[in-house]
Every structure is written in C-alpha cells, then in structure tokens.
Amino acid sequence: MEMMDTSAGRLHEILVDLRKWANAPLRQAWVRVLDVDDEDRAGLFSAISMVVELPATVQAQVLLLPDVNHDLLLRWVPAVDSAFGLAHTLEGSTGQLTGQYDDTTLYALESTTDALSRHGNALHMEPDLVTDADAKVAELLTALENLEGSEETKAMLVRHALRLQAALRMYRVSGPDGVKEALVDATAALIAARTAEDDSRPAIRKFADVVSFVADSLQIAATGAPLIALGVNEIIRQISSH
Incomplete structure (x- = not known):
C-alpha cells in the first residue's frame, strides 16, 4: 500500500x-x-x-x-x-x-x-506501468485517425481514449480509481464500436490491446493481486453481461 x-x-x-x-x-x-x-x-x-x-x-x-x-x-x-x-x-x-x-x-x-x-480495497498501479500505458494510449490515438467506419464511432473512441490518457497523466491527483473509471467507460465504448466478435480493424485491435494492458496493470493494493487477470475478450464478455 x-x-x-x-x-x-x-x-x-x-x-x-x-x-x-x-x-x-x-x-x-x-x-x-x-x-x-x-x-x-x-x-x-x-x-x-x-x-x-x-x-x-x-x-x-x-x-x-x-x-x-x-x-x-x-x-x-x-x-x-x-x-x-x-x-x-x-x-x-x-x-x-x-x-x-x-x-x-x-x-x-x-x-x-x-x-x-x-x-478499503484500494487499487495500485506501478509508476512505470502508468508511463507505459500513457505511451500506448498515445499510439492508440494515432491509430484511431485511420479507423474505417462511421465518424460518430471514431469520435466516440477518440473521446474515451483521451479520457483514459487524461486519467493516466493526472495520476498524481486521480490515482488508480480515476484510471479504473476511465477504463470501464473505454471498455464499454469498445463494445459499442465492435462490428463483430472478431472485428479485425487495426485500430479496434489496438484499442482492445490498450484496454487489456491497463486492466492487467491495476492491482489490489493490499495483496498485489491483479484486479482483472483476464484477457480483453473476457473483460468485454463480463461487462456486456451486466
């Protein structure tokens, strides 16, 4: 802790x-x-x-x-x-x-x-993983510029990627809870944007990879156990079922 x-x-x-x-x-x-x-x-x-x-x-x-x-x-x-x-x-x-x-x-x-x-059940994210996640989100934003499909979907994904980026860059203030909130909303946006379970568009795959990386980086502070030790497809399935 x-x-x-x-x-x-x-x-x-x-x-x-x-x-x-x-x-x-x-x-x-x-x-x-x-x-x-x-x-x-x-x-x-x-x-x-x-x-x-x-x-x-x-x-x-x-x-x-x-x-x-x-x-x-x-x-x-x-x-x-x-x-x-x-x-x-x-x-x-x-x-x-x-x-x-x-x-x-x-x-x-x-x-x-x-x-x-x-x-409480405080969360934790290692500083180097915060830095790595921020770099991955920056790459994601570049990839989203070339996303095929509706402009509305593209704008939605960019908006949520920017929110995740802001949470990571303001980690000093918002901490792991802010990252978790942005992550949950980003995952929901990814679910809405996918045209199929196996959507192979590069930007969509990149978005999924970023969601998975951030989810796996969050830990339960008291135990060091990962908050979500799951692949992104399982994360999406669980959130979709609620």
Missing part, C-alpha cells in the same frame, strides 16, 4: 510538495507539483480543480467507514478548506496557501490515510 493508492494519501502528498515551493508564485508551484504545461492555462485550472475536489472525496469515503470516530478522522478539513480557498490565486505566494495548514494538519490527514487503507 502506498500513499498514492488512496485519495487521502494523494492529497497529503500534494500538500507536502506545495510546501517545498512556499517562496514561489502559486502558479509555478502548481505547475511543478502537478507536472502540467505552464502554457496550458485551461489544463492547469482543470488540474487545480481536481485537487480542490479531493477533500470532499476523502470526506465521503471517511463517512462510509464503520466503527470509527469520523470527526477525529476529519479534523484536518477546516485547515485544508482554508488553504484551497486560495488555490486559484495563481499570482499570489504559495506560502499564503501553505500557511493555512501545519504539521498537525498533515499528521491528521496521514491518520485518515491509514484508516482508509485498512478499511
């Missing part, structure tokens, strides 16, 4: 890393911490918004935990909410944001991470 495997852990890591840029403009800090293109203003704001949503995600997960003191596990929330109230003041000092929380806040959030790790 690693910090990145839970939303609380990812939030903790981001808050810790922001402190390293306390003397820099907040825009520069976000660009470095989230590894986004400084020239892509829309992408930067989107990434920041994803981070700002993390506390609500963590709170919802904590409230589902049985037999725990929810208030104790959420005692970090006011400080983080105050910090994230400044999240979009990009020309301000990062220190103004990080000054809203302290070591006690981070320790409390770490305790929440531990609690969620013990009670």
Whole structure:
C-alpha cells in the first residue's frame, strides 16, 4: 500500500510538495507539483480543480467507514478548506496557501490515510506501468485517425481514449480509481464500436490491446493481486453481461 493508492494519501502528498515551493508564485508551484504545461492555462485550472475536489472525496469515503470516530478522522478539513480557498490565486505566494495548514494538519490527514487503507480495497498501479500505458494510449490515438467506419464511432473512441490518457497523466491527483473509471467507460465504448466478435480493424485491435494492458496493470493494493487477470475478450464478455 502506498500513499498514492488512496485519495487521502494523494492529497497529503500534494500538500507536502506545495510546501517545498512556499517562496514561489502559486502558479509555478502548481505547475511543478502537478507536472502540467505552464502554457496550458485551461489544463492547469482543470488540474487545480481536481485537487480542490479531493477533500470532499476523502470526506465521503471517511463517512462510509464503520466503527470509527469520523470527526477525529476529519479534523484536518477546516485547515485544508482554508488553504484551497486560495488555490486559484495563481499570482499570489504559495506560502499564503501553505500557511493555512501545519504539521498537525498533515499528521491528521496521514491518520485518515491509514484508516482508509485498512478499511478499503484500494487499487495500485506501478509508476512505470502508468508511463507505459500513457505511451500506448498515445499510439492508440494515432491509430484511431485511420479507423474505417462511421465518424460518430471514431469520435466516440477518440473521446474515451483521451479520457483514459487524461486519467493516466493526472495520476498524481486521480490515482488508480480515476484510471479504473476511465477504463470501464473505454471498455464499454469498445463494445459499442465492435462490428463483430472478431472485428479485425487495426485500430479496434489496438484499442482492445490498450484496454487489456491497463486492466492487467491495476492491482489490489493490499495483496498485489491483479484486479482483472483476464484477457480483453473476457473483460468485454463480463461487462456486456451486466
């Protein structure tokens, strides 16, 4: 189990890393911490918004935990909410944001991470596999440019490939859960796009290969067992039957 495997852990890591840029403009800090293109203003704001949503995600997960003191596990929330109230003041000092929380806040959030790790079924994806999957999706997008068939189907597959790419590239924020959600939707899109069980169009085969690779890369964090140790045809069959 690693910090990145839970939303609380990812939030903790981001808050810790922001402190390293306390003397820099907040825009520069976000660009470095989230590894986004400084020239892509829309992408930067989107990434920041994803981070700002993390506390609500963590709170919802904590409230589902049985037999725990929810208030104790959420005692970090006011400080983080105050910090994230400044999240979009990009020309301000990062220190103004990080000054809203302290070591006690981070320790409390770490305790929440531990609690969620013990009670949940967190997923995990090795960093090198995230990188490999991102490269495979980039190749897929190139292959989809030459997909034969309806433009509507092509647009649908491109849209879902881009969503999977975004989840992989924003793994720092969305983590394995974001990849899983994008994977499920991509698989459903593949099912809809296939004209037959043995559809041999190169782009369709490429899409299936990518789905299979990502599915096999996701693991159950507590055990290291693969989430889906199945070939893509079996994945499609199972999803189609529900």
